Amino acid sequence: MTYADRITTPLIIFHGENDRRTGFVQGEMLFRSLKVLGRPVEYVRHPGATHEITRSGDPRQRIDQMLRTWEFFQRWVAQKP
Numbered sequence: 001m002t003y004a005d006r007i008t009t010p011l012i013i014f015h016g017e018n019d020r021r022t023g024f025v026q027g028e029m030l031f032r033s034l035k036v037l038g039r040p041v042e043y044v045r046h047p048g049a050t051h052e053i054t055r056s057g058d059p060r061q062r063i064d065q066m067l068r069t070w071e072f073f074q075r076w077v078a079q080k081p
Helices: 024-036 059-077
Strands: 011-016 041-046
Touching: 011 024, 011 059, 024 041, 041 059
Parallel strands: 011 041
Antiparallel strands: none
């Protein structure tokens, strides 16, 4: 949060509701701060998921996260300044 105002790169934040390492509140705070600053940001919260979602989470949520990541990069990497 200290340096949120310095973030200018498009950002997608994924969070599992049952993540015990990083509480979803911090992710939501960063998301809201970047939205207020008018920065390109997206937030996805997976119900029941933990910090291990990409390694051992629900297969449907893992696929959803991969597809969202792919789409996000397709949108933002294809753009040229």
